[in-house]
Amino acid sequence: MKRFLTLLLTLFVLVAGPATAQQLRIGYVDMKQVLDNAPQVLAGREKLDIEFRPRNETIEFQERQVQTMEDRLQMGDLAEDDRNRLDRELREMQRNVNRQREDLRDELSFRRTEEVQKLEDQINLAVQEIARDNGYDLILSSPVVYADPSLDITQLILDQLRLEYEADKRDRSLR
Numbered sequence: 001m002k003r004f005l006t007l008l009l010t011l012f013v014l015v016a017g018p019a020t021a022q023q024l025r026i027g028y029v030d031m032k033q034v035l036d037n038a039p040q041v042l043a044g045r046e047k048l049d050i051e052f053r054p055r056n057e058t059i060e061f062q063e064r065q066v067q068t069m070e071d072r073l074q075m076g077d078l079a080e081d082d083r084n085r086l087d088r089e090l091r092e093m094q095r096n097v098n099r100q101r102e103d104l105r106d107e108l109s110f111r112r113t114e115e116v117q118k119l120e121d122q123i124n125l126a127v128q129e130i131a132r133d134n135g136y137d138l139i140l141s142s143p144v145v146y147a148d149p150s151l152d153i154t155q156l157i158l159d160q161l162r163l164e165y166e167a168d169k170r171d172r173s174l175r
Helices: 002-023 031-037 039-075 080-134 154-174
Strands: 026-029 138-141
Touching: 026 080, 026 154, 031 039, 031 080, 031 154, 039 080, 039 154, 080 138, 080 154
Parallel strands: 026 138
Antiparallel strands: none
16 A cells, blocks of 8 residues: 555656646846847947047057067168167067057956946846746846757847837937
């Protein structure tokens, strides 16, 4: 009799387990894709590009000057004193350009992080809204080890963010 009850209980767990699991609705969001394609992020990148472009162009101009100086040194037609002076100027300019390039890279990285953090709340709210509107019990975001493609709701999130971005744009244009 005990074996029968144990077998019956095991059978019930095996049958009831999948039925319960089917009721749980799970979604997955690829945050890298969201951060690469959300219109808010793309607008933020464009804003940063405009903000940092003048400094980048200045550095590129200085890099061209360095190249010109290197080319002049390679010609080998300078007197020893002129060659030494140009070589010192070249090394100083290279250090300056490298320092400026590194400073620009660090500041740009900091500003990108800052822009993404500003959008984090908006992205989280979009995920929550999609979850509520579509009856999801659990939404996972990347990175995960594995998620079946049928669970991927990234496009729903991107569509929601696109709608919010367009609404924000309309609101700003009305002001």
